[in-house]
Amino acid sequence: MTRSSTLSAGADAPPLVDLDFHKRQKALSFALLLPAAFAVLTLILYPLIRVVEISFRDGRMMNFARISELPLGLGNYARVLGDANFWNACATSALYVTGSVGVGFLIGLATALLLNEKLPGTRFLRTLILLPWAVPGVIVAIMFLWLLDSSFGVFNAMLRDVGLLTGDFPWFVDSRSALISVVLATVWKTYPLITLTILAALQSVPRDLYEAAMIDGANRWNSFFDITWPGIKGPAYLVIMISALGVFRDIDIVFATTNGGPARATETLALYVYKEAFHYFRMGAATAVGTLMVGVAFFIAFLFAGLANRARY
Amino acid sequence: MSIRRILFWLVLAGFTVVTLFPFYWMVMTAIMPTDAILARSPSLLPDLSRASFAPFVEIFVDKPFLIWMRNSLIVNLICTTLSLLVAALAGYSLSRFTNRPQQALGASLLVSKLVPSSLILIPLFIIYSNIGLFNTYAGLVLANMTIGVPLATWLMKGFFDRIPRELEQAAMIDGATQLQALRQIVLPLARPGLAASTVYLVLTNWSEFIFARTLVDTPSRQVLTVGMQSFVGEQMVDWQLLMAAGTVSVLPAVILFIFLEPFLVSGMTKGALAGT
Numbered sequence: 085m086t087r088s089s090t091l092s093a094g095a096d097a098p099p100l101v102d103l104d105f106h107k108r109q110k111a112l113s114f115a116l117l118l119p120a121a122f123a124v125l126t127l128i129l130y131p132l133i134r135v136v137e138i139s140f141r142d143g144r145m146m147n148f149a150r151i152s153e154l155p156l157g158l159g160n161y162a163r164v165l166g167d168a169n170f171w172n173a174c175a176t177s178a179l180y181v182t183g184s185v186g187v188g189f190l191i192g193l194a195t196a197l198l199l200n201e202k203l204p205g206t207r208f209l210r211t212l213i214l215l216p217w218a219v220p221g222v223i224v225a226i227m228f229l230w231l232l233d234s235s236f237g238v239f240n241a242m243l244r245d246v247g248l249l250t251g252d253f254p255w256f257v258d259s260r261s262a263l264i265s266v267v268l269a270t271v272w273k274t275y276p277l278i279t280l281t282i283l284a285a286l287q288s289v290p291r292d293l294y295e296a297a298m299i300d301g302a303n304r305w306n307s308f309f310d311i312t313w314p315g316i317k318g319p320a321y322l323v324i325m326i327s328a329l330g331v332f333r334d335i336d337i338v339f340a341t342t343n344g345g346p347a348r349a350t351e352t353l354a355l356y357v358y359k360e361a362f363h364y365f366r367m368g369a370a371t372a373v374g375t376l377m378v379g380v381a382f383f384i385a386f387l388f389a390g391l392a393n394r395a396r397y
Numbered sequence: 398m399s400i401r402r403i404l405f406w407l408v409l410a411g412f413t414v415v416t417l418f419p420f421y422w423m424v425m426t427a428i429m430p431t432d433a434i435l436a437r438s439p440s441l442l443p444d445l446s447r448a449s450f451a452p453f454v455e456i457f458v459d460k461p462f463l464i465w466m467r468n469s470l471i472v473n474l475i476c477t478t479l480s481l482l483v484a485a486l487a488g489y490s491l492s493r494f495t496n497r498p499q500q501a502l503g504a505s506l507l508v509s510k511l512v513p514s515s516l517i518l519i520p521l522f523i524i525y526s527n528i529g530l531f532n533t534y535a536g537l538v539l540a541n542m543t544i545g546v547p548l549a550t551w552l553m554k555g556f557f558d559r560i561p562r563e564l565e566q567a568a569m570i571d572g573a574t575q576l577q578a579l580r581q582i583v584l585p586l587a588r589p590g591l592a593a594s595t596v597y598l599v600l601t602n603w604s605e606f607i608f609a610r611t612l613v614d615t616p617s618r619q620v621l622t623v624g625m626q627s628f629v630g631e632q633m634v635d636w637q638l639l640m641a642a643g644t645v646s647v648l649p650a651v652i653l654f655i656f657l658e659p660f661l662v663s664g665m666t667k668g669a670l671a672g673t
Contacts, residue, residue, distance in 0.1 A: 112575055113494035120487030120550060121502055127543045128509045131520035138519070148523040191412075198409040203402060211658050212413050215420070218654035219647050220604035222622040226629060226643055227419045230426065230636055236435045238422055245438050272419065280662060326510075333513040336606045340626050358515035362611060367519055374516035381511035 132378075139371035151367060160372035170373060172348055173356040177332060179263060180352050184270040185328045191271065192278025193320075197312075199279070200286040210283070217276035221336030228269035229341055232256060256342050259349045266350050269337050274327050281323035282316055289315035318395035325388030329381055353377050420647075427452050427641035435636065452641035462642060464617060465624035468534075472609075472620060473602040476538045480545040480598050485591065487546075488553025489579060493562070503554075506547040514607050517543060525612060532613050537620075540608040545601050549594040556590025557583065592660040596653060603650050621646055 142157035164170050195213055199206050216224070232239050234254035243249035255265040289312060297307045335354045338344065344351035344359065351359075353373060361370035426434050428448040433439060456462045491503050521540055522531075530536035564586075565578040573581070584591075606622040613619060619627075625646060628639045654661070 109494075109575070110496070113490050113496060113499065116486040116490035117499065117502055119483040120490075120506075120546065121498075123483055123542055123546055124502060124505050124509070127521075127539060128512070128517070129505060131517050131524070132508075132512065134520035134523070135516060138523075149527050151523065195409070195412060198405055198412075201402065201405050203406045203409065205406075206409070209409055209413050210662075211655055212417060214658065214662075215651060215654060216416060218600055218650040220606065220622050220650070222604075222606045222626050223643050223647055226625060226639060227423055229629065230640065231419055231422060233636075236439075236636070238439060238441070241436075241438045272416070284662070329510060333511075335513075335515050336604075336622075339607065340629060354513045354515045357513060358518070358607070361515070361519050361522075367523075371516070371519055374513060374519070377513055377516065378511055381513075385507075385511060 135371045136375055138367055139375045141368055144366060144368065146365065148367070154368075160368035164369050164372045164376075167369075169348060169351070170356065173351050173353045173373075176263065176349070176351055177353040180267060180270070180338075180350075181328050181331045183263075183267040184274055184331045185324060187267070188271045188274040188278055188327060189320075189324055191275040192323075193282055195275070195279045196282035196286060199283055214276040214280060216272050217280075219273065221273060221334060222340045224269050224273045225337045225340030228265065228272070229256060232265055232268075257346055259346045262342055262346055262349045266338055266341055269341060270331060273337070274331060278323050278327060281319050285316040285319035286312070314395075318392045321388050321392040321395060325385060325392070328384060328388075332377075332381060332384070420651075423640045423643050423647075426636055427644050431637055452637050453645065456638055456642045456645065459638065460628075460642065461616070461619075461624070462645070465619055465621040466645075468618055469603065469621040472534055472537050472541065473599060475534070476541045476545065476602050477595060477598040479538065480542050480549055481591065481594055483542070484546050484549035484594060485553050485584075485587075487550045488555075488590075489557050489583065491550065491554045492557035503551075506550055509543060509547045514544070518608065518611055521608075522611060530612075532615055532618060534618070536612055537609055540612055541602050541605050544605065545598045548601075549598055552594050552597065553587070553590050556587045556593075560586050589660055592657060596657045596661045599653060600650055 138151060139160055140156050140158070141151060141154035142159035143154045145151045145154055199210050199213070219227075231237055232255035234240065234252040234257070237255075239255070240249055240253055243253075253261075255261045293311045294307055297311060302310065332352075333354055335352065335358055338350055338352055338355050339358070342350045344355050354377070357370045357374050357377070360366045360373065425443055428450060429443045430447055430449065433443045433447065487502070487506075491499055518540075521536075525531040525536050530539070560583055564582050565575065568578040568582050569575060604622065605620075606626065609620045610623045610626070613623075625639075625642060628634065628642065
């Protein structure tokens with residue numbers, strides 16, 4: 085509908101230039117966009133509208149085809165906001181995201197700075213350091229389940245060898261260490277993108293600035309905070325935002341390591357949504373939480389996009 | 398080399414060893430006899446003369462590993478091809494035209510990065526149940542496109558932005574249509590972008606788990622990640638077999654990554670970072 089109306093509006097274009105050419109250009113620009121627009125409308129926007137709609141449907145319906153026949157209301161939001169498990173999931177998500185992205189950022193920044201030193205073999209080391217990025221989340225989960233296995237995991241074996249541990253310790257099962265273990269696995273998968281982004285940003289910082297600073301007697305800390313950081317902080321904020329959104333959204337690693345356990349100690353919001361929907365079939369509650377999550381994600385994106393934008397000037 | 402640079406190099410090399418250790422231990426667990434690995438304090442450098450590759454055969458015999466791989470490949474191939482086509486056209490359109498609809502589409506592609514997979518699953522699950530896409534490759538391909546297309550589009554836009562418009566304009570003055578100019582002049586120049594997008598799409602589709610786990614439930618249509626996860630739920634995990642399976646699962650992705658990493662790096666840096 086909008087497409088055809090915009091097209092006819094194109095006929096009002098100033099007749100100074102070749103009108104036919106412009107019309108054809110416009111038609112082409114739409115034609116090129118059509119497949120993507122179709123994909124976005126049917127696979128992203130329409131489902132999102134359904135999400136919001138379902139979140140306002142009160143009651144439960146096991147026949148999903150008829151879920152829209154339920155009455156409208158705020159019942160799901162009331163139910164969710166009164167659920168202690170929801171607030172637990174909020175706290176867990178906050179810890180999980182800040183922990184994973186915080187540590188991931190420090191590692192990413194450090195590795196990027198080191199790789200930028202143009203040491204011998206760094207071209208090769210770069211590929212190796214970025215490698216975890218290519219591993220599917222589920223496989224990351226399995227690898228860390230094995231490394232941190234209670235009886236036969238190599239990590240506990242190392243701890244026993246240096247005398248820090250006698251006996252076993254179930255990292256993913258103990259409620260004190262489960263979240264830390266999940267964060268560790270997530271960091272391993274998350275930091276390469278941060279390394280990559282910051283490395284790219286570092287390469288655009290003019291070298292002669294450092295020389296000038298050296299002449300002025302600046303030490304390494306000075307030149308990092310006065311030259312390097314201002315040069316990379318835009319991309320840095322951006323990649324922090326992207327990684328945070330990714331960790332906030334994904335459930336693969338949590339799902340395959342602990343599935344939210346023990347006793348919901350690692351149940352993030354994304355996993356809470358999944359369980360409400362596909363274990364308990366409470367689609368209304370799940371979509372209500374999901375709608376709130378998208379709101380939060382918007383806020384994070386807005387905040388960091390603002391920071392990144394400001395860093396450009 | 399100054400002492401400081403040697404120190405830097407050692408730190409970097411040390412970090413590389415630590416970050417690669419999970420890979421190393423996975424392979425060791427797969428190829429070494431269980432008594433060398435499932436021990437109270439296994440040697441970190443096991444005697445490689447005792448290595449055996451039998452577990453790599455076993456996974457194909459004991460588990461429907463070949464079927465999982467085949468399904469992953471089918472879904473991946475179709476999805477990557479379709480996504481690349483859609484993303485290249487849309488990326489070009491976003492790069493060359495700036496109408497209102499273009500901007501709206503660009504923004505909604507970014508919105509998709511804010512939506513959790515476990516959330517978009519709910520309406521997809523309902524829609525698929527209604528229109529018969531549940532349990533089909535087609536359904537899975539479409540669902541996976543929601544992840545791949547947005548970033549690939551922004552990646553391609555970034556590459557197209559760097560190709561001067563003047564090249565196409567010159568061709569069009571010579572009588573070529575814009576589509577001809579796109580095919581004969583712009584696309585060949587955008588080859589690194591297409592390569593970067595392909596790597597990204599293949600890796601993303603290879604990793605995808607939660608859609609496949611929820612939108613498909615026939616065992617014969619399961620993909621690799623879902624199959625791998627089903628190992629973990631078993632009462633007694635056979636770590637040797639699981640690590641052999643893990644090694645085979647990451648191998649295609651790792652090889653692809655090692656060879657095409659330069660493209661990906663240039664893609665991420667030259668292309669639109671905003672889309673990652």
